[in-house]
Amino acid sequence: MTFLSRVITAFGGLLLTHACYSAREHTALQSLRAATASSLTSSPTVSSSLPLDIILETLISTLIILVGLVLGTRPLRPIEWRVWAGKIEREGEAGFTDGSGVVDRDYMGNPFSVFESRPNFVDIRKQRKEFAEWVQKGGAEATRYYAGGTQ
Amino acid sequence: MSSEQELQISPIVQESLMHNSRTLYNLQSLTASLFGISAGILGLESYSGFLFYLVFSLLTAVLFYLVRVAPSSLAAGKSPLDTSRYFRGPFEFWAGGLMNGLAGFILTWTLLYGLVRA
Numbered sequence: 695m696t697f698l699s700r701v702i703t704a705f706g707g708l709l710l711t712h713a714c715y716s717a718r719e720h721t722a723l724q725s726l727r728a729a730t731a732s733s734l735t736s737s738p739t740v741s742s743s744l745p746l747d748i749i750l751e752t753l754i755s756t757l758i759i760l761v762g763l764v765l766g767t768r769p770l771r772p773i774e775w776r777v778w779a780g781k782i783e784r785e786g787e788a789g790f791t792d793g794s795g796v797v798d799r800d801y802m803g804n805p806f807s808v809f810e811s812r813p814n815f816v817d818i819r820k821q822r823k824e825f826a827e828w829v830q831k832g833g834a835e836a837t838r839y840y841a842g843g844t845q
Numbered sequence: 846m847s848s849e850q851e852l853q854i855s856p857i858v859q860e861s862l863m864h865n866s867r868t869l870y871n872l873q874s875l876t877a878s879l880f881g882i883s884a885g886i887l888g889l890e891s892y893s894g895f896l897f898y899l900v901f902s903l904l905t906a907v908l909f910y911l912v913r914v915a916p917s918s919l920a921a922g923k924s925p926l927d928t929s930r931y932f933r934g935p936f937e938f939w940a941g942g943l944m945n946g947l948a949g950f951i952l953t954w955t956l957l958y959g960l961v962r963a
Contacts, residue, residue, distance in 0.1 A: 710882065717886045717961050749887060756883040756901070763875055764908045768868050770931040771861035777921070777930065778858045800860065 696766060696792070703762030709755030716748045768792050779805055857933075865931045869909070869938065870945055876905050877946020878953045885957020898950050902942045910938075 771790070772778045781789050782804055790801040804810075880901045884894045910928065918930045928938045 710886075714882070714886050714957070714961065717888070721888075721962055744888065752883050752886045756879060759879055760876060760901070760905060760908060763872060763879070764905070764912050767872050767909065767913060768864075770865045770868060770913050771858070772917075772930055773857050773861045773865065773933070774930070775856040775858050778861055800864075802860075 699762045699766035701762075702765065703759050706755045706758030706760075706762055709751060710759065713748055713751040713755055716751070717744055720744060720748065768798075861931075862933065866937070868913075869932075869941070872909060873902070873905065873942035873945045874949055877902070877942070877950040880946075881950040881953030882957050884950070884954045885959075886961055888958060888962060889954075894954060898947070899943065902946065903939070906939050906942060 769792070772781055787797045787801060790798050792798060877898070880898055883901075884897050887897075889897055910926070914928055914931055915925075918927065919925065921930060923930055928935055932938045
């Protein structure tokens with residue numbers, strides 16, 4: 695997306711530069727013609743408006759750059775807390791990237807992560823029992839393994 | 846329902862609000878300078894220049910709405926042209942750019958007008 699928007703913007707900038715140069719040349723030519731016409735004849739009525747193609751080129755290149763810039767903006771974030779938190783829960787980091795897929799620096803992750811790891815609510819006795827069981831089973835397996843290895 | 850009660854019921858994320866406003870502000874300042882360049886090339890004067898700026902900044906808002914706001918906002922069930930998913934008030938979104946970019950617009954407008962016409 696970012697690459698596409700840069701290409702579009704650069705193309706529009708090229709067109710706009712060309713339009714600017716054309717307009718500059720046109721006015722220079724017009725002023726020169728006006729100077730010679732006033733010295734030769736007595737009718738210095740020279741239209742100072744730009745030709746239609748330069749006007750069209752300017753407008754179209756402006757629109758092209760505008761589209762490129764709008765495509766290059768960063769994605770917005772929902773401002774309501776519930777929508778925002780739901781988006782984080784559903785999409786995670788993928789929902790908070792800029793156009794080229796880099797995660798935003800101020801992405802702070804799940805706002806409720808505090809509640810998901812509360813040390814005060816850890817059942818330490820249960821965990822100790824599980825660990826003891828694991829050690830017993832693992833120890834038995836290990837001894838069997840080593841016994842098998844030595845035989 | 847009072848707005849304070851509303852905020853209590855559905856709180857607002859300040860970081861997201863600032864991120865969205867900054868994104869919009871950056872776009873508006875950039876495009877305002879761009880419109881100044883085109884207005885200078887076209888050689889617009891007085892009211893027509895400001896009218897040009899008005900039309901094109903509204904066009905910017907519409908394009909930004911179509912590209913960034915509309916897809917997710919309409920999917921979430923908001924009515925068309927409703928920006929309340931990402932911005933607090935409609936005024937900030939649709940008309941905020943007029944004030945933000947005016948200085949940049951006049952700067953580049955006069956500069957390019959002088960460069961092209963002088």
